[in-house]
Amino acid sequence: MLKTAYGDVVAPTDAEDRTYAKVTWRLVPFLFLCYVFAYLDRVNVGFAKLQMLTDLKFSETIYGLGAGIFFIGYFIFEVPSNIALHRFGARKWIARIMLSWGVLSAAMIFVTTPTQFYVLRFLLGVAEAGFFPGIILYLTYWFPSSRRAKITAMFMTGIPIAGVIGGPLSGWILNAFSGVNGMAGWRWLFLLEALPSIVGGFAVLLYLDDRISAAKWLTADEKSLLESGLANESGHIEVHSASGAFTNGRVWVLCLCYFGIIMGLYGISFWLPTLIKASGVSDALNVGLLTMIPYGAAAIAMVLLGRSSDKSKERRWHVALPAVIGAAGLVASTLVPHNVALAVVSLTIATIGILGALCQFWAIPPAFLGGVAAAAGIALINSVGNLAGFVSPYLVGWIKDMTHSTDVGLYCVAVSLLVAAAIVLTMPKRVVNR
Known part of the structure; x- marks a missing residue:
């Protein structure tokens, strides 16, 4: 969108649409692919679990703690990492992140004890810290808020597509590579799925540009148009400094909201293979194939939600309603424990709602955060x-050990989604609906 000298919004020109389409096709597919690699390395432990727990004699609690401890390292180094990206540039910093997490993910093949499992998962969190918020920040360097919900949704479909690709791929690796060269299938899983991240890290160095001004693939007129679009929205930014981000009450409200949504995300991500297996599917490859359904449906829903949000300029209900739908799907999945078809349907509803809320959430913070405040606040x-990524898998694992059922754990996750929906509706419309 462009504005007149009087502040009136005018329809985008053909040149504007062509320029943003050019930027979208240049950046989003590549960033999307990087996110697929990132998310696959983060959650493939959920598939490795199908063999690893028996092989290493780990309990569900050990698995839950190991899966979740990733987020402790992630939490400690997230803000410094994003500020470093803002200072040193996205190209070098994102490449560093991808290379380090790829190496550490591959190192999971050496795990034999719970302590080794915990240490490597913690270090993996340290390595990946800053990647996702760094990309969200990077997109604010190129797209104004009026176009950001759809772009963010397109990028974040990397989560469900990682499930669509990763489910069958992980199941196939577990079956096909079990015992090859005397190594268990779950060890091959960590090794083979780490390689794309390492290759992607080198590709980032060659492909990305830090800013509009550095993009040789844009003309001078295109650069001017993009920079004008960002300058036009700068008047809406309320917080510019890093200290302002830490003291702004709205930032902390969004922290609580996002905690609730992430409880749902990792309730699905780390336990979806287990929940499908528990419904009566025993073969690892079939489990992987069935996980394609929830993730594939969610990918389509995320893009449609992004378009709807940008078209209507409404943000709050585009987060709240999907969160409620996600909670309903999780509760429904506990009511059909031994029916594969109904379990997949209910888990599909849950995945659509959770991932829909997740991608629309990130249209909100950049609406009032700018500059280094955006880096720090995001x-x-x-x-x-x-931190919910630590709480959610550990809580569900501990409850399953205590009750021999995931039901109570999923109820807790569903409640967290409902709380998140209520919290986001407290945000003022004038601040976020842009």
Whole structure:
């Protein structure tokens, strides 16, 4: 969108649409692919669990703690990492993140004890800290708020697509590579799925540009148009400094909201294979194939939600309603424990709602945070929220050990989503609906 000298919004020109389409096709598919690699390395432990627990004689609690401790390292280093990206540039910093997490993910093949499991998962969190909020920040360097919900949704479909690709791939690796060269299938899983991240890290160095001004693939007129679009919205920014981000009450409200949504995300991400297996599917490859359904449906829903949010300029209900739908899907999944078809349907509803709320959430913080405040504030929200990535899998694992059922754990996750929905509706419309 462009504005007149009097502040009136005018329809985008053909040149504007062509320029943003050019930027979208240049950046989003590549960033999307990087996020697929990132998310796959983060959650493939959920598939490795199908063999690893028996092989290493780990309990569900050990698994839950190991899966979740990733987010402690992630929490500690998230804000410093994002500020470093803002200072040193996205190209070098994102490449560093991808290379280090790829190496550490591959090192999971050496795990034999709970302590080794915990240490490597913690270090993996340290390595990946800053990647997701860094990309969200990076997108604010190129797209104004009026276009950001759809772009963010397109990027974040990397989560469900990682499930669509990763489910069958992980199941196939577990079956096909079990015992090859005397190594268990779950060890091959960590090794093979780490390689794309390492290759992607080198690709980032060659492909990304830090800013509009550095993009040789844009003409001078295109650069001017993009920079004008960002300058036009700068008047809406309320917070510019890093200290302002830490003391702004709205930032902390969004931290709580995001915590609730992430409780749902990792309730699904780390336990979806287990929940499908528990419904009566025993073969690892079939479990992987069935996980494609929830993730594939969620990918489509995320893009449609992004378009709807940008078109209507409404943000709050585009987060709240999907969160409620996600909670309903989780509760429904506990009511059909031994029916594969109904379990997949209910988990699909849950995944659509949770991922829909997640992607629309990130249209809100940049509406009132700018500059280094955006770097610090986005990282703070993401790091505090992702502590739920520790709480959620550990809580569900501990409850399953105590009750021999995941039902109570899923109820807790559903409640957290409902609380998140209520919290986001407290945000003032004039601040976030842009």
